[in-house]
Amino acid sequence: xxxxxxxxxSDEQLKSDDxxxxxxxxxxxxxxxxxxxxxxxxxxNIKNVAxxxxxxxxxxxYNDLFESKRFLGxxxxxxxxxxxxxxxxxxxxxxxxxxxxxxxxxxxxSVLKKGDKTNFPKKGDNVSCWYTGSLEDGTVFDTNIPATAxxxxxxxxxxxxxxxxxxxxxxxxxxxxxxxxxTAKLEIEPEWAYGxxxxxxxxxxxxxxxxxxxxxxxxxxxxxxxxxxxxxxxxESIMAW
Amino acid sequence: xxxxxxxxxxxxxxxxxxxxxxxxxxxxxxxxxxxCLEDGESAQVLSIVLDEExxxxxxxxxxxLLGPLVQILLKKxxxxxxxxxxxxxxxxxxxCSPKELLVGLLEQVEEAxxxxxxxxxxxxxxxxxxxxxRLGSRKASSVGMALSTLLDQVARLPVPQTKEQEEDDVFxxxxxxxxxxxxxxxxxxxxxxxxxxxxxxxxxxxxKFSMKSLCEPLLEVxxxxxxxxxxxxxxxxxxxxxxxxxxxxESLPDLLSHxxxxxxxxxxxxxxxxxxxxxxxxxxxYLLFVQHIAxxxxxxxxxxxxxxxxxxxxINLFLSRTExxxxxxxxxxxEKSLVRVEDxxxxxxxxxxxxxxxxxxxxxxxxxxxxxxHLRIKGLKVLQLSIDKFDTEAxxxxxxxxxxxxxxxxxxxxIIKNIKxxxxxxxxxxxxxxxxxxxxxxxxxxxxxxxxxxxxxxLLQNLDRVMESLNLLRYLLIRDKAWRNQTGxxxxxxxxxxxYMKPLRTGLNMSKAHYEAELQNTxxxxxxxxxxxxxxxxxxCSLTVGNExxxxxxxxxxxxxxxxxxHTFDMMESVLARxxxxxxxxxxx
Numbered sequence: 001x002x003x004x005x006x007x008x009x010s011d012e013q014l015k016s017d018d019x020x021x022x023x024x025x026x027x028x029x030x031x032x033x034x035x036x037x038x039x040x041x042x043x044x045n046i047k048n049v050a051x052x053x054x055x056x057x058x059x060x061x062y063n064d065l066f067e068s069k070r071f072l073g074x075x076x077x078x079x080x081x082x083x084x085x086x087x088x089x090x091x092x093x094x095x096x097x098x099x100x101x102x103x104x105x106x107x108x109x110s111v112l113k114k115g116d117k118t119n120f121p122k123k124g125d126n127v128s129c130w131y132t133g134s135l136e137d138g139t140v141f142d143t144n145i146p147a148t149a150x151x152x153x154x155x156x157x158x159x160x161x162x163x164x165x166x167x168x169x170x171x172x173x174x175x176x177x178x179x180x181x182x183t184a185k186l187e188i189e190p191e192w193a194y195g196x197x198x199x200x201x202x203x204x205x206x207x208x209x210x211x212x213x214x215x216x217x218x219x220x221x222x223x224x225x226x227x228x229x230x231x232x233x234x235x236e237s238i239m240a241w
Numbered sequence: 242x243x244x245x246x247x248x249x250x251x252x253x254x255x256x257x258x259x260x261x262x263x264x265x266x267x268x269x270x271x272x273x274x275x276x277c278l279e280d281g282e283s284a285q286v287l288s289i290v291l292d293e294e295x296x297x298x299x300x301x302x303x304x305x306l307l308g309p310l311v312q313i314l315l316k317k318x319x320x321x322x323x324x325x326x327x328x329x330x331x332x333x334x335x336x337c338s339p340k341e342l343l344v345g346l347l348e349q350v351e352e353a354x355x356x357x358x359x360x361x362x363x364x365x366x367x368x369x370x371x372x373x374x375r376l377g378s379r380k381a382s383s384v385g386m387a388l389s390t391l392l393d394q395v396a397r398l399p400v401p402q403t404k405e406q407e408e409d410d411v412f413x414x415x416x417x418x419x420x421x422x423x424x425x426x427x428x429x430x431x432x433x434x435x436x437x438x439x440x441x442x443x444x445x446x447x448x449k450f451s452m453k454s455l456c457e458p459l460l461e462v463x464x465x466x467x468x469x470x471x472x473x474x475x476x477x478x479x480x481x482x483x484x485x486x487x488x489x490x491e492s493l494p495d496l497l498s499h500x501x502x503x504x505x506x507x508x509x510x511x512x513x514x515x516x517x518x519x520x521x522x523x524x525x526x527y528l529l530f531v532q533h534i535a536x537x538x539x540x541x542x543x544x545x546x547x548x549x550x551x552x553x554x555x556i557n558l559f560l561s562r563t564e565x566x567x568x569x570x571x572x573x574x575x576e577k578s579l580v581r582v583e584d585x586x587x588x589x590x591x592x593x594x595x596x597x598x599x600x601x602x603x604x605x606x607x608x609x610x611x612x613x614x615h616l617r618i619k620g621l622k623v624l625q626l627s628i629d630k631f632d633t634e635a636x637x638x639x640x641x642x643x644x645x646x647x648x649x650x651x652x653x654x655x656i657i658k659n660i661k662x663x664x665x666x667x668x669x670x671x672x673x674x675x676x677x678x679x680x681x682x683x684x685x686x687x688x689x690x691x692x693x694x695x696x697x698x699x700l701l702q703n704l705d706r707v708m709e710s711l712n713l714l715r716y717l718l719i720r721d722k723a724w725r726n727q728t729g730x731x732x733x734x735x736x737x738x739x740x741y742m743k744p745l746r747t748g749l750n751m752s753k754a755h756y757e758a759e760l761q762n763t764x765x766x767x768x769x770x771x772x773x774x775x776x777x778x779x780x781x782c783s784l785t786v787g788n789e790x791x792x793x794x795x796x797x798x799x800x801x802x803x804x805x806x807x808h809t810f811d812m813m814e815s816v817l818a819r820x821x822x823x824x825x826x827x828x829x830x
Contacts, residue, residue, distance in 0.1 A: 200581050
């Protein structure tokens with residue numbers, strides 16, 4: 001099972017730009033043991049690993065793999081059954097697994113506060129988050145943080161199982177790159193968020209947004225505020241068309 | 242007389258120590274007391290009850306006067322308010338044992354006369370609240386019992402259907418619901434505060450209450466949107482119930498996904514059914530996604546596909562029923578859940594889930610069997626919407642499934658039209674796919690171009706299906722030029738001729754011959770009967786619709802039907818001929 005793999009790439013080849021990070025990661029993911037990957041933080045979606053891992057780290061990992069010979073299938077039995085057990089649990093309720101399309105990640109993360117950098121969630125783990133959702137112009141459309149929440153009755157973080165397609169994809173992928181305690185800003189493109197249609201109609205926000213936009217446009221054209229407030233009513237009826 | 246008896250028994254009992262009253266004492270007190278009250282001697286009763294000397298007696302026996310007091314208060318006429326009765330009641334509520342008072346009050350609620358359910362409930366809500374609050378930390382199960390009894394009664398009230406009915410509130414359901422909210426408020430506040438195990442019991446009782454309300458009356462209610470009815474007590478009730486759920490710590494997303502994610506092996510299974518009944522959760526989903534109640538507290542981050550999955554269980558529940566209100570709710574919920582999803586995005590793996598199979602089956606039942614026209618129309622609209630949301634492979638599988646299972650020519654015809662649209666779409670540049678253009682197309686076409694009983698297939702009954710199949714075939718031959726043969730239809734054509742076109746041609750000929758003969762027969766018969774006296778003919782069969790026997794068809798009507806059948810065959814034949822024409826043209830060099 002643990003076939004002796006031969007080194008394909010020399011150190012020079014590894015360092016060169018011809019060999020992409022993704023290629024190295026793919027090789028290691030395909031051939032290294034489960035625990036090796038976990039230790040070197042090389043688990044999960046290749047694109048995301050490429051974002052967080054530096055080339056030097058990968059070269060080190062590559063060399064390490066051949067030195068330690070911790071190839072796939074070389075692990076003691078317990079590890080394998082652990083892996084199988086995890087797969088079984090995923091199977092039980094018929095979850096729909098998102099078909100991962102090959103392509104660049106459709107979100108951008110900026111870390112606002114570092115986490116412990118050790119505890120990263122895996123697919124299927126339960127995570128809890130405090131969050132605020134805003135549009136590009138800064139309008140907050142959703143939050144569970146008590147100080148800013150208007151109509152929230154309880155102050156509990158949002159708990160769910162990550163990586164199973166239960167939340168928007170930007171979250172499913174983005175949260176996997178966050179460690180416990182981290183605060184980050186995720187800017188997510190429409191395809192991994194709410195699509196071209198935008199936020200689901202909650203009989204509140206969309207109309208308000210449109211109304212605001214309308215009023216802003218009128219203001220831009222020099223309409224005085226006193227007149228604008230009168231137009232508010234007119235706008236309501238136009239919106240109803 | 243009664244007053245004397247009452248005074249006597251009270252006097253006698255004053256001397257008794259340690260509350261050792263006999264059953265007879267109780268009995269006399271109750272009967273005499275009741276008679277006094279009914280006779281209008283409430284002032285005297287009041288003075289007896291308030292007398293310090295009688296404190297213990299009243300504490301033990303007072304609750305037996307609840308019944309008569311409540312009956313009097315209910316019977317009160319406009320100008321004849323019994324002021325003393327109310328004072329007596331208030332006093333009793335304060336001094337008697339809360340447990341006994343609770344029993345007495347709930348008895349009154351349960352025995353409410355059908356004509357005065359609302360009045361009884363509204364009268365007794367405040368007394369009940371007072372008594373329950375006196376129970377202190379042991380109140381949970383009593384609160385639960387009270388809420389359950391109250392809801393049982395409120396559920397008997399007719400639910401307003403129209404805006405006017407809700408405004409008029411003739412049967413006072415709206416008043417009762419609003420009063421119930423006031424009643425339950427202090428208990429919710431209490432459950433909100435602390436985290437002790439005792440409070441957990443109270444939370445459970447409030448959960449059961451909320452769930453029960455979601456079933457009755459909320460499942461029956463037809464909520465009107467704010468534009469139609471600005472102040473709606475029922476809408477308010479729904480909003481508050483969802484608010485209570487949040488207050489007691491139930492997360493709306495967790496509730497929604499309960500049916501989907503719940504493991505079967507949860508211990509205390511029965512408790513689950515009571516605490517999270519599927520019908521109530523279905524109502525919750527409906528209120529959230531169709532009526533937008535409490536939607537501003539529902540996190541936006543959940544993926545629309547996940548929400549759809551959760552809701553399918555409930556949609557299936559609604560669509561399995563036959564009542565108009567249930568079906569309407571199911572269709573609306575399905576529609577609203579689908580609209581959130583991007584077109585062409587639902588993956589084929591979803592088709593493996595049971596609910597994704599059952600819902601379309603139920604939808605077909607609605608479309609074909611439901612007597613209410615607007616529901617049938619809506620059913621079809623939602624079916625098309627669901628098709629639009631599947632990705633290509635899922636559409637393919639879905640069409641296959643529908644052709645196999647719907648057993649209805651109209652539905653099959655509709656599906657075949659959809660197949661044609663998908664093939665048409667696949668012709669567009671960059672839109673080709675293996676399902677409606679490549680290798681998989683022919684197995685599907687084989688299913689489409691098929692006569693279930695060969696040449697003996699009833700062509701009239703299968704009219705919709707046959708016409709759509711012929712249209713599809715004609716379309717393919719025109720659209721896909723023989724020299725390009727993108728779909729491969731031209732190579733398959735000789736097979737299709739064999740298994741489809743030839744038997745169809747035979748069937749058509751047979752049917753036409755048969756109907757032409759019938760036509761001739763009928764014409765001959767009618768000539769004969771015209772000569773005779775006009776008597777009703779003996780027909781071979783009679784038709785009864787809704788207990789009314791339909792009149793026999795007149796000869797003119799029979800002729801009309803036969804002509805129309807022949808016309809249909811002509812239609813089929815003309816398309817078939819056109820197809821053969823196109824085939825011949827191709828053969829020419």
